[in-house]
Amino acid sequence: MDINSESIVKAEGLSIGYETDEGILWAVKEVSFEVPKTSVFCIVGESGSGKTTLGNAISGLLPPYVLTQGYLVVDNIVVINNDKNNLKAARGIAVRIPQNPSSALNPYLKVRALFEDVMKSKAKNVSKAEVREAIVKYLSIMQLDEEVLELYPYQLSGGMAQRVAIALALAAKPRIIVADEPTSNLDAYLRSSVGSLLKRLIEFGITVIVITHDIVFASHVCNYIVVMYGGRVVEVGKVEEVLSQPLHPYTMLLIEAATLKKVFTNSMRVSAIEGVGESGCVYKSKCPYRVNTCQAVPLLKYVSKTHGVACWRAVT
Amino acid sequence: MLLAYVLKRVVLSILIIFGVIALSYVLIYIMPGNPAYTWVGKPKGPKAAEAIQIAVRELGLDKPFYIQLYEVTTRFFSFNWGVSLRFKQPVATIAIRSLVATLEVLIIAYVIAIPLGILIGSIAALYRSSLGDKAIYTLTSILIASPRFWLAALTLIILQALNVNVFGRIGVEYQPTITIVTGSYIIDSLISGRIDAFLDALTRTLPPALLVSLYPFALVVRIVRISLSEKLHEEYFRQALSYGISGWYAVKRYALRSVIPVLAQIMGITIAYSLVDVATIESVFGREGVGIALAKAIPYNDYPLIIGLLTVVSIAFIISFTVADIVHKLVDPRVRI
Numbered sequence: 001m002d003i004n005s006e007s008i009v010k011a012e013g014l015s016i017g018y019e020t021d022e023g024i025l026w027a028v029k030e031v032s033f034e035v036p037k038t039s040v041f042c043i044v045g046e047s048g049s050g051k052t053t054l055g056n057a058i059s060g061l062l063p064p065y066v067l068t069q070g071y072l073v074v075d076n077i078v079v080i081n082n083d084k085n086n087l088k089a090a091r092g093i094a095v096r097i098p099q100n101p102s103s104a105l106n107p108y109l110k111v112r113a114l115f116e117d118v119m120k121s122k123a124k125n126v127s128k129a130e131v132r133e134a135i136v137k138y139l140s141i142m143q144l145d146e147e148v149l150e151l152y153p154y155q156l157s158g159g160m161a162q163r164v165a166i167a168l169a170l171a172a173k174p175r176i177i178v179a180d181e182p183t184s185n186l187d188a189y190l191r192s193s194v195g196s197l198l199k200r201l202i203e204f205g206i207t208v209i210v211i212t213h214d215i216v217f218a219s220h221v222c223n224y225i226v227v228m229y230g231g232r233v234v235e236v237g238k239v240e241e242v243l244s245q246p247l248h249p250y251t252m253l254l255i256e257a258a259t260l261k262k263v264f265t266n267s268m269r270v271s272a273i274e275g276v277g278e279s280g281c282v283y284k285s286k287c288p289y290r291v292n293t294c295q296a297v298p299l300l301k302y303v304s305k306t307h308g309v310a311c312w313r314a315v316t
Numbered sequence: 317m318l319l320a321y322v323l324k325r326v327v328l329s330i331l332i333i334f335g336v337i338a339l340s341y342v343l344i345y346i347m348p349g350n351p352a353y354t355w356v357g358k359p360k361g362p363k364a365a366e367a368i369q370i371a372v373r374e375l376g377l378d379k380p381f382y383i384q385l386y387e388v389t390t391r392f393f394s395f396n397w398g399v400s401l402r403f404k405q406p407v408a409t410i411a412i413r414s415l416v417a418t419l420e421v422l423i424i425a426y427v428i429a430i431p432l433g434i435l436i437g438s439i440a441a442l443y444r445s446s447l448g449d450k451a452i453y454t455l456t457s458i459l460i461a462s463p464r465f466w467l468a469a470l471t472l473i474i475l476q477a478l479n480v481n482v483f484g485r486i487g488v489e490y491q492p493t494i495t496i497v498t499g500s501y502i503i504d505s506l507i508s509g510r511i512d513a514f515l516d517a518l519t520r521t522l523p524p525a526l527l528v529s530l531y532p533f534a535l536v537v538r539i540v541r542i543s544l545s546e547k548l549h550e551e552y553f554r555q556a557l558s559y560g561i562s563g564w565y566a567v568k569r570y571a572l573r574s575v576i577p578v579l580a581q582i583m584g585i586t587i588a589y590s591l592v593d594v595a596t597i598e599s600v601f602g603r604e605g606v607g608i609a610l611a612k613a614i615p616y617n618d619y620p621l622i623i624g625l626l627t628v629v630s631i632a633f634i635i636s637f638t639v640a641d642i643v644h645k646l647v648d649p650r651v652r653i
Binding site for chain 2: 061091095098100103104106108109117122171174
């Protein structure tokens with residue numbers, strides 16, 4: 001497949017699933033998108049929409065028994081090529097920032113040892129002085145004191161652990177950082193500071209992929225947005241396009257729920273995904289505009305160069 | 317803080333040893349048989365009754381029970397362990413000699429069992445449900461289930477047939493040539509600079525040690541296999557992979573490390589179990605040891621020796637539990653002891 005030099009992550013017809021007793025359960029279904037270099041790219045969706053699985057695929061953290069289809073290219077490395085995968089190759093290039101940093105830092109090692117491990121894994125023969133210098137640099141970017149180096153992870157507060165986790169990610173010198181729900185455990189003040197922190201990562205030539213259910217947070221942080229529902233991408237585009245002119249009913253609903261602005265005449269609340277296993281459009285059981293054509297799966301159609309939507313309404 | 321812990325442990329140990337002595341004396345007291353009869357050499361004839369009477373007075377067995385108990389315990393804590401009624405040797409000498417002989421086997425067994433068990437267990441965990449894993453699982457099941465004394469007899473017969481003499485602790489021809497320092501022939505032969513004697517002692521110790529190691533080895537494999545495969549799904553292990561830390565290094569530092577506390581605790585108990593397990597193997601191989609000495613002391617009501625051996629074994633138990641706790645503390649910074 002051709003790789004656009006402007007994009008750093010490219011998915012084409014990507015499906016990711018697991019074998020269950022009732023057959024294969026596809027968590028991600030025929031997803032296609034491109035992440036432009038040094039952008040902040042958000043994947044928005046509710047629990048069960050497949051966004052975390054997609055993030056794990058990009059950072060190479062899918063379990064070995066995973067089933068895959070389609071293509072996933074990360075920084076010019078083919079990570080998934082139909083049923084063959086090379087997930088290990090993505091690790092260290094696309095680094096994940098954990099959802100719960102307190103449990104994601106090894107409780108048996110001091111923060112200094114964590115830094116040393118991460119840096120040694122990238123470059124085998126770095127001198128101790130170089131390592132020390134680099135650690136100080138990454139700590140200062142994250143506004144952390146050098147004292148944290150002598151602490152064990154259980155001695156850090158939630159916000160500090162979060163910043164340590166991000167500093168460690170920077171120490172791995174990644175091309176991409178995948179932030180999985182970076183704000184789920186934080187209060188409002190810390191949320192905005194994490195947001196601006198993530199935006200700053202672009203200065204280091206890093207592409208940031210943010211996985212979140214919070215469309216308000218996404219609108220503050222991101223350049224591009226992908227909205228997922230039931231394992232499928234329902235809308236994709238620049239953040240201003242999607243937010244000002246949402247085309248998919250689900251996106252409209254998310255924006256309405258977040259801003260308390262009425263979009264639908266007969267307003268309804270966002271409820272959890274159900275009936276995803278049915279054929280046809282993933283959103284048809286919830287959609288207020290449901291028509292007969294929704295029995296077939298709508299393909300992602302682009303209305304502008306960047307703005308795409310998977311809804312029969314937008315096409316016809 | 318570690319000092320305070322050790323002090324606390326020492327005080328606790330003294331109480332435990334006090335309890336062990338008191339309890340063993342009570343058991344010996346209610347046991348049939350007369351220690352005085354053994355002490356005077358099982359006399360027969362008309363003067364026998366008189367001789368036994370004298371012995372009873374000499375041993376203080378005519379005093380009330382609580383006085384006897386008091387004398388026995390205080391004697392122990394003043395390091396006057398008395399003389400074995402059966403062997404007419406100081407109890408401390410016999411107890412320590414037996415313990416050293418047993419520890420020789422036990423230490424070699426565990427030095428083999430723990431690292432090898434961790435290695436094999438890790439392989440099983442990393443290649444879970446592969447053919448190798450299944451083979452390891454089956455093998456360890458057999459090892460845990462098979463009676464060691466039977467394996468010991470089998471090994472001895474096979475080695476005899478191959479003309480390898482592994483009976484006893486050291487060949488009689490080497491025994492007089494070694495100066496006894498620690499009581500372990502393996503170490504003493506090296507101190508005396510006798511490589512040939514050292515090799516002889518080692519060849520005689522290895523087969524029983526290997527047999528003793530089977531149980532802890534199988535146990536370590538099982539524990540590591542289960543705990544490690546659990547730790548491989550731990551959030552911080554996956555995060556380490558994401559940071560680009562890979563291979564055996566990641567497994568060692570980010571998964572195996574957290575298995576060690578559990579392993580240390582279980583090994584502390586298993587060593588205590590092996591102290592008993594080793595007795596049958598020692599008896600098959602004709603070695604000295606705590607278990608054998610105890611088996612010889614009990615039928616003769618040799619209460620000083622029984623108490624001496626039990627005390628020595630309790631101290632060994634307490635030390636192994638303490639070491640397990642200290643290992644746990646050293647590995648896991650969150651633990652306070």
